[in-house]
Amino acid sequence: MNKLYFSQTNQMLRLIYIKLPKQLKHKASSLTHGHFFSTSSAKPIAELPNSNDPQSPTVSFLQNSCGLSLESAISASQKLNIENLKNPNSVLGLLRTHGLTQTHIRNLISSRPRLLLADLDNTLKPNMELFESLGISSTSLAKMLSNNPHVLPRVLESDAYTVVEFFRAHGFRNEQISTLTMKRPTLYLLNPHKILKPKFEFFKSLGLSGPEIAKLLSTQPTILARSLEKQIIPCVQELRQILGTDENVLKAIKAGYGIIEVNVEKVLKPNMSMLISRGVPQSLALKLFFLGPKSLLMTTCRFSEIVSEVMKLGFDPNKLQFVIAIRSMAMSKTLWEQKVETYRSFGLSKVEIYSAFKRKPLFMAVSEKKIKKSMGFFVNKLKIKPSLISKNPILIRFSLEKRIIPRCSVLQLLISKRLIKEDTSIFQAVIMSENKFVEKLVSKYQNEVPDVVMAHQGKIEFQGFPIDLKQ
Structure with a gap:
């Protein structure tokens, strides 16, 4: 108890010393020749580890070379000693060579100072080169490290080759592994054979091929973080009950990979029930799974708004166009309004926009970027009247x-x-x-x-x- 108390007290006094004006530090330094406490069990400050000293080589290095503040440098110095570092400047040099700025380095070393202890030749350098071999640019790598300061140092110290070779053995292209790395860098902290392999085997049992699994995971990498037993398998079982056959489940998964992550009871089933209650035949409602189940994965509140809007526009619940319209409107209200305004900026009236939507609902399913690019080409380059585009909305597709x-x-x-x-x-x-x-x-x-x-x-x-x- 006494040791803990003295340790905490001494740390507090150090921080007070740091913030003292220069003229008072001289007086305070005289205390280091004696004891703060008269009890025999108390240690003199002179006996404290040098790495915690504001003037220690470790603290100075962390400040001057890594850009840490004095407080951060003192805190980080407790986890390493400059004397234990073979060549800390080589580690920093390697990071800079791969595009990391001083800000990136400061964030990394602040969160994980022991990165400076990484084995430069056997781990750190090969892993950095491995990421580059996947096609990850220095800029992208620096961004990834900066966005994941608490995770990536561990990745750089780990055996990334094992994870990369696992994905390659399962048919992943370098481009797909690169995408996974950028979107889900924590995958390098997983044991591929214990955690990833069972998921791969389950997806294969559903009928997905190696390239299809690669596409699924590079498109929806968050699935890697989902529990196989608690989320993925139960979800597939629920989908099997709704869709009737494994073939239909497979078609639904291919139509929208995010369906594997949905809470079937709280989201999917209520939305299906709402459709049927509005007069949509069950056989037609099920088609949403294959057209693109994204709309069924929306909150019940937003899904209800979309169904109501589609009905107001006069779509027949007994016709396929009804569910296509729902699928095309499956976005936030804000994004929908932004797309409407983009069309209007090229001369289309609101009436013409909704008229085009009724003719071809997928007219609104394209991205805002594509709308700008296509409308710009038609109106400015081909000199086509906007009103004619609304009568031929398929052009936008x-x-x-x-x-x-x-x-x-x-x-x-x-x-x-x-x-x-x-x-x-x-x-x-x-x-x-x-x-x-x-x-x-x-x-x-x-x-x-x-x-x-x-x-x-x-x-x-x-x-x-x-x-x-x-x-």
Whole structure:
């Protein structure tokens, strides 16, 4: 009890000493030649470990080289001694070489000073090089370390190769392992054979292939943190009861990996019951699992708002479009309003936006970024009237890079060669099937104009049409 008391008292006095004005420190230093207490069991301050001394080499190094405050340096110095470090500057140099700033280093060493004791050649350096071999840039690595200061030092000191080789053996590409590393760095603290392997085997038993498991986990890495016995298996059993067959469960999982993490009793079942109570046939309600179960995983309150809104818009609960509309509206109210405003910024009225949504509900399922990019191309580059886009909302669903721009490049080339009429419809050219487009506008002219093949492959830049085409 006395030792603990004296230790705590001495630590407090050290901190008081640190904050004393310079003129008082000289007087206070004289106390170090005597005892604070008259009892024989009390130790003189002179006998305290040097690493706790504000002027000790350890504290100075932590301040000057690592950027720690005096208080943090004194606290960290209790966990290491500069004399025990083979070459602490080499550790810091390695971190800096891999893109860590002084701020990153300060945060890391403050939370885990023993990182300076890491085996540079056998652990720290190989692990840093391993992360780089996965395609993780220095900037990304520094960001990951900075965002996980309490976890990553342990990762850097561990045998990361074991985890990486485990994933590679199960069909993961370096890109997928890199994604997992950035999203879930704590996976390097897990025993892959005791914790990860049973989950992999269970997913295989459901019928998921190695590449599908890799896609599942790199897309939804939080599943790695879920208990197999308490969450994943019970959830699959509940889904089996709802969907009837293992085949349907597998289809639902592939449609939305997050479904494995849902609380079936508190979230999924109440939302299903609500749909049925609003007049949606059970067979139709179940289709949401396969269209994209994201909407069913929303809070009951938000899900109820979406169902009510879809009904107000006049969708028929007995038609497939009803559940497609729910699936497309499955987002926060704020995000929905942001998308509406983005469309409006390109000249569409609110009436036209909802009219387009009723024609093709997936019109609102694209990202806000894609809306801006697609509408910008149609309105500014092709000079298409916004009102015409609302009447052909399927245009927004097509890929600009893979479909629309290459097809426009083909039209641009053929018009310049006077091989097709100037009144060719842009909409018809974009909407027609791939096979029909190739047959009518690529294969037909490739002998006469070989570049038409390159244009269709997106290898010729689209610069705009010489005249306004028919819309």
